[in-house]
Amino acid sequence: MGDHIELNRRYIPVLPYQTRMKRKGAGVRTWLVVSKLGRVSVEELGKQAVMHRTGITARDLRVVEPDLSYPYAVLRRERAVVVHLEHVKAIVTADEVLVPNPRDPRIASFVYDLEFRLSDFGATTTSDKAMEQLPTDTPLEARGSRREAPTNESKMGNSKPLPFEFRAFEICMEFVCKSLESETSTLEEEAYPTLDRLSAKISTNNLKHVRIIKGRLVALTGRVQKVRNEFEHILDDDMDMAQMYLTDKLATLQSEGLVLEDEIDGDADAFLLDDDIDENMSNKSSTVFASDLKPNVEELEMLVGAYLVEIGGILNKLSTLKEYVHNTEDYINIVLDDKQNQLLRMGLIIATASFIITLGSVGMDSLNMNIGISLFDSGTYSQFYQVFGGCVVSSVFLYIVAILVLKLLGVLG
Template identity: 80%
Template structure:
């Protein structure tokens, strides 16, 4: 354990004292970073861009991906010496030695920062306890005791590498946040949909429209995270590149010196591709494995892939679509009622117009008693006959419409 820690410490390039002093100043390009080391040590440091690039081996473009001020699509970038995580509110750079989180005082990531500090420190303590227990197990055991020793070894099995434990915290924080938003949306959506089903009003429609917008937005975000998980699981070689601790141990075994690591860091600062020295050796070592053993990482990402699938299924519930279909049916029925009412009113107007035309036509051929001092009997008879004919024709028209199915 002590030798491994010493080798891992050599993995971080040592900066000159002048560079370290400048990185602590709040100058151009300096930012506050939370640094959680493999040994469980937590610190908040002011680091410049070049310092972060040297320590993690990433490029300037990768560094911009985790800047809180910029908006980049969800991505988990696999690099030679680091994994860059940009998922929802979680932005972190994970190496084999430490985790760097920008702007740790942001209230939106307070829960993620707490989990990172607490769980990584607890994991380190548990690892030390496990290794002490393994050292205390007897080496020479009789055949009858081999079974109990095997059980003890299984109980104190090898833990996940540091980068996987940090990655698991990142994925867990993302899934927890999306699950919380989904539950909150469900609590608001179901009562509103029930109210809309009971009474289709303008206010209820406005509330459902707002909830539907939130639902579409949250579904899109969950879908992006799901696609990134699926992209990781689809390529075994990409997953093999994320075994940073194994790559570090292999490079140390192959004789890659600290000076060569520093040279790679200088190449990164100059903005050139990482295709020489350590990068070429890493590519050569991992290209020889046609079928890399990525079972640990596959199980880790697969479990959270299933969880994100469950969240996506919640957002795609049939209850919302059923309510939409029901509301559309209600609105169509209201529209049909309006059309039927319009048809009845139009028919009545037509009949009244016919009666008015008939009365006007007959009035010019009937003698008006006002001029011959007679009675109004003739005019009343003509007027009554026109009204009765109009009502009769209107009733006949309504019966014909019902017979044809136009009025239901």
């Protein structure tokens, strides 16, 4: 039947697809949305809504899935930049930033920075637009009063404000660098005293603690190296950097008539006129930015380069700590080798003493045999004591000679 399934001669109604998906909540997650105008909201969005809103594919969306373990990546797409670095997972467009699972305590500081700094950026942008609409005869004091909103200065030291997508990407990179720097400092504070204690006293607890620290050091170094590789990968290709100029792309497409002006600052779902325009936008924007933006990527290059230097400093700290660990291991191996040599020398001395004692025992046993010897015909034991004393003295003399020979040969050091 059309709307029923036959099971054990009973008919069970089949719910519509949308109703089943709504009941299950499949693909619907909580997203923090920070718009270019400073609006901050928490929305429940499904995968299809996010893909339609940002222009990314389902494969790109898996990069920011909280439940999936995906390698670090910064994906440059036509309408968005997908960021996955450490705990930071975000989708950055020219108009807004979408962050999945914003209530995760690991990214609390990152969410706060996005809400505060991007909202501040939106207020500043609105103030700048209002300044442009003022008459030219407006007093300078009135113009200056409208610029009281604080602005975020980038690491480049440039007075020109960065585009919205670069501001958001800078917050992502800054949070990642701060997080890695904090973990590195914590590891250093814990590692150096532990290594010093191990150098002073070799014990099982100290060795176990150092083994744990070494494992954390290797894991943290790998994570920092992955972040550094992503930054270097961005800087390697000017075309990839050109693809990250989303605001300029949007302005160019607006001038080409592919995007409506009143839709740019409005609903993000109405970004494109239709699907055909989406294809034309991809073809035209790729051609335009291949020729226009390639020479003008210094802004992004300086921004990413600044954080690349910071990541390099963190990696140098970890390399220094790693070298200190290796030096401590070498010192411990030297100490253990010295103790092993001492044990070997002690074993050799004991083996030599055992050999001399065995020789003396053989001599004494020969005197205990029931064989008539004229030496004992006097009927006294004075001769026996003389022989016994001679054997003992001979054993001691042989032992001393053996030790001196071993020292001369360099065996005992």
